Each structure stands twice: as C-alpha cells, then as structure tokens.
Amino acid sequence: MGIIKAINLAFEYIRRDEEGNVEGILRAVDGVNLDIEQGDFIAILGHNGSGKSTLAKHFNALLHPTEGSVWVEGKDTADAASVWDIRQTAGMVFQNPDNQIIGQVVEEDVGFGPENLSVPTEQIWERVEESLKAVGMYKFRKHSPNKLSGGQKQRVSIAGVIAMHPRCIILDEPTAMLDPNGRKEVIRAVRALNQAEGITVILITHYMEEVVYADKVYVMDDGKVVMQGEPRTIFSQVEELRRLRLDVPQVTELAYELKKSGLPLPDGILTIDELVEELKKLKCSGTGVDYVIDS
C-alpha cells in the first residue's frame, strides 16, 4: 500500500436554507480510487469546480469522506485520534502566500510548525535552517516576509511545511498568483524536494507546463478521475483534454498541429528538446518534404 490511498471516496457538500432544510446536495468527489506511492511526483489536473481541491483536502484530514475512506500511511483519516499524525505526514500549501504566513521574521514563521509539535528548541533551529536551505531562502531568514516577492513568500510557506518533516506535501495551485519567475522558483524548489529528499509531491495546477515532470497525472472531471497515466500518455490526448476544459503545453500543441498537417511525429512530445530532435531527424532523412502538402 502506498503513502496515500483513497478507496471509493465520495464527498458531498450539503447546502441548507435559513431554516436548515436541505436545498441541494453537490457531490464534489464521486467514487475516487487512488494509490500514491511514497516518493512519487503526482499532478492533479481538472477545470475549476472539477473537485480537485476537495479531493486534496482529504489527504490531510481537512475534510472527511461522506462515503469510502482515505488512508495516509495506513491511518484512516476518519479516525479523530490520527488527525495530528496525518497532518504531520501530509503537509499542505495553498494558493495565496499572504494567507499562510504569520511570522514577523522569515525564520520565526518557518519555526512555527515544529514549535507546535513540541520539537526541542535546538532542533527547531536545525529544522528551520535545513528547510530554508532546501527552498533556497536561507539568506532571507532574518527578513520580514512582507517584503518578499510572491514566489519567495510561497517558498517560505513550503519551508514552513517541510520543517514539520512531512513525508508528503500537497500543493493546491501554489503558482496561480505568481509571475513567471516566481512560478519557476517554486516548481524548481518542489522538484528538488521530491528528488533530493524523496518527499512525495501532490501538485494541483492549471499550468500544463508544470506537469511535464510528474511521474503520474490524474485528470478530474465532475468529481471523478477520468484520466490517469504518465504525462506523455495524458498529453497525447489533446482533443479529450480540451473537452475537459484543459489544455496541453504549447510545444505539445505545436507538435500535434504539425502532425495533423502531415509530419510523421510521435504523440505526446513534451519538451522543446524532444520536438527539435524529432524535427532534425525529419530534416536529415528528408522525409518531411514528402508529407508537406502545399497550403
């Protein structure tokens, strides 16, 4: 069994009027089965309202299943006694960095988590140091978080989670409010954590380019997992993704369009390097010429 497992998970939001009568029920997550291996980099895609955030909130017991169950390191999230263990195992980073920072000084903010776990003071400082180094923010440790850029703040938020020594970190659209540089910084930090520290990463995002490096992608629609597989497999299905209000990375789309025009390119090209290599092959063999029809 993997680090996080969902079995027939369903979650319903119940809307009530002023008298408390049930007005409507929204099944936000509907029969999801997942098994996430320790050390994997997982991406979850889906349009607004597809249920991905609701699903993610089950992974650290912020929400409890209406039906089915969620297991984190073998512990049932519905069991109130395990909640603290589960939250220590699976840490969460949200979209807006301004809502997640409470300290007046960067290092104090990062120390807040371990302090609440009653970690001895000396070890707190060790953890703060290693966490800030892991996200490349150590030199800002004495700064006020208010003066940092969005990407820097978001990396401090991530450090705050890492300082609690989680084995899994869940990021819910961590780059939605950042500029291109901030986005790159955060994704680089997250990938480093995954590769160097072996921390399991679950990344929810609307940016297709960020998903390219994931081990596995889950696509959600209407509360259900409708596609799953390696990025290459997922991004080969351009039309299907569009139907789900999603997209593919621009290079993938270019390759797809070129293929539609007759070039013999493989499906699911994900990076610029791959596309350039394939085009070079075509150019050398001269085969491209035969396929290009006058337009």
Place this chain on the structure above:
Amino acid sequence: MSLILDHVNYIYGEDTSMAVAALRDVNLVMGDGEFIGLIGHTGSGKSTLVQQLNGLLAPTSGSVYFNGNDIGDKDYNRKELRSKVGLVFQYPEHQLFEVTVFEDVCFGPKNLGLSPKEVELRAYEALKQVGISDEQFYQSPFELSGGQKRRVAIAGVLAMKPDILILDEPTAGLDPKGRDEILGQIRKLKEETGMTIILVSHSMEDVAEYVDRIIVMNQGSVIFDGLPREVFRHYDELEKIGLAAPQMTYVMNRLQQEGFSVNADAITIEEAKQEILKSLKRG
C-alpha cells in the same frame, strides 16, 4: 480618445526614510482602439502605472493627459474620468456583493446618476457583452462558477461605458478553457466597440496571442514598447528581468540555431507551424 503620460514619476512614501520610486520618467501615448499588453514582474510598477491612468494615484511629478486635459488640474472632473477609464482589479469577483447578478452590474451606472431605465439598459448590454445568459441574470452571483463570476464583475465595469478598459490579470486562477473564454470575450468586445484595452498579464502566451502592442516595465521604467514580435526578440533581456517569451519563441530560436531556415519571430502556435512546414518543404 487618447491617454498621454508625460515624464511621470511616482514615489511611495516621499519625504520619509522609506521612500521608494515606483515609476521613473514614464512617457507613453496610448491611442484609440489599441489592445495593449502591460507586462513586468511583481513589483515592477505595473499596478502603480495603472492607478495613474484613472487618477487613483497622482504623479509625484509629471502629468497624465486624458483627451488633451491634464487630469491633475484642480478643476478636472475626476469622477467622470473614472467612468471613462474602467479598471478591473485582480480577482474582481471578490467585489461582487449584490443579491442578483443583474443588480450587481446596475450598481456602477446607478451611481453615475442615470435614469433607472438607462441603468437597466446598460446592465443588460454589459452582461450580454461578456456572454452571460438571461437565465443567470436573477441568480445570486455567488452561485456562479469562477469564470462566470469574473465575467459578471467585468460587466459591472463595462456598464459604466468606459473608453478604456484596464484589466489586471483577468485570467489568474482560471482553468485553461476559462482563460480562453475571458480573453476571447475581451477581444470580441474590442472589435465590436473599438474600446482601448490594457491587459496586465503574466502569461506571455496570452499576450502573444491577443495584443497588438506590448509595454514592458522594469524597476519603474518602460524598457520595451512595441509589437509583440519585436519585444519578444529580446527574450534574453526579458529573462534577466524575471520575465520570459512565449514557448514558441524558444522553439523557433532553437530551430534556427540548429540550421532550420525559419523566421524566429513566430510567437503563436499557428505562426510557428507555418514556419516549420515552410522550412521542411524547402528541404
């Protein structure tokens, strides 16, 4: 319609030890019906610039002229200016507050002192312009999806009938389809009304696809101003200031370095596709 910035400087906290220059000698002319993309990393001065355009901030030195009049003049009607230069902030759906979608959009024109008839007419028109259907008019705005809420918020500004519409990151947090829908509506709006649009954006791909002119800000100064393909030629410099070019620019430049005879100016997928096909045909 024209908007001119003449040697505009703006300093936050002037005369204090915390003084920060947010705009340095900005000179710009924005004309009728332009679709302008304003880009720059966080803290580059974009938002400060935008707030100068409708008089929310007044320059520390220099002037802003709207249709030939200095908006800093004592007797200038700034209330009217704000109805002519519409500003849609980031996450505008947080500003929705009324009971129904329709009433929310009526709020702006109502405050202009128009007749109830005119107010409703404008609200109706604005909601149509952003693609909200009649059935949704009397729903609570809070029951709509994220993309719909945002479009209602934009309609609230459109109902003021602005000459210039400024949108600060209108697609932040939306899914890819939602992004395309909003930007498509904005483009249609521009084509139908001839309104000037200023789009503040972090997405180079969106900017490449939609705008006619790009203004790049860095440390309070305008460092590039021109056609998208011209600006993206400087992708090296853009990266140095925390920005990037659209992915297509990198693809085309790589291909050029590898000996393909392609024009590296292609910035959209369609342009890139045509270039690549052309180069392979020549062999």
